[in-house]
Amino acid sequence: MRAVVQRVRSAQVTIDGQETRAIGCGLLILLGVAAEDTMEDARLLARKCAELRVFEDGQGKLNLSAPELGYEAMVVSNFTLQADTKKGRRPSFIRAAKPPLSVEAYHLFVECVRSSGLARVETGEFGADMQIALVNDGPVTLVLDTEEWKRS
Template sequence: MIAVIQRVSEASVKIENEIKGNINYGLMILLGIEEDDNQEDIEWLTRKIINMRIFNDDNGVMNKSLLDVNGEILLISQFTLHASTKKGNRPSYIKAAKPDIAIPLYEKMLNELDQQITTEIQSGEFGADMKVSLVNDGPVTIILDSKNKV
């Protein structure tokens, strides 16, 4: 799994001109799922996401986690994170999981995050044409890959 994590002061996702999810202070996460991802990847990413110290303390130093600041999460599925661009100009998405595998894993990720934080998790809709808006706070953007843990 690949997660692009952005610290935001606000973020929202619209589907067919209606807001499906929105948050204030917290993390907007784009999640790409591969065919061989599993529960271990979900648990590792969840631990990293909620405990990563990327929020400012009283001295303006990134020393607090999402849990410390009681931040919110907006989780968006994004298969294009697994694009291969090695050949030609048209990306290949062969590594991205098909919906029959990706949807259950996406839902498990939502559930795992929901169990670990006290704020409500917001999300997009798997496979939908979504319009994502955000105000990146910092800017802070971090990429995590559960296949590259070391």
């Protein structure tokens, strides 16, 4: 399971050109589920993402988390994070999980992020056409990958 976490001043997602959901200061989390991922991967990654200390304390050090500051999060599914680009120029998405695993892992991830103490958690819509607008703060952007954790 792979997540791209961005510290944002604001973010919004428009779903199928219709509904818009938005957050203020907090985290934008793009989530890609791989075919070999487990529900435990979803739990661990959700906790890690929500509790990342990527906000500055009084001394300017990245020492505070979004829940500590009462910030928000937005979670958006993104199967393209599992792209394999080793060969040629066309990405392969064979590693990306298919339903029902991808849907179940995404929903569990969101549930775990919601239980982390954030002020509010918004989501995209799994499988929908979405446009995301954000104001990246810093910029602070991190990539977390459970596969890398397993190799360590």
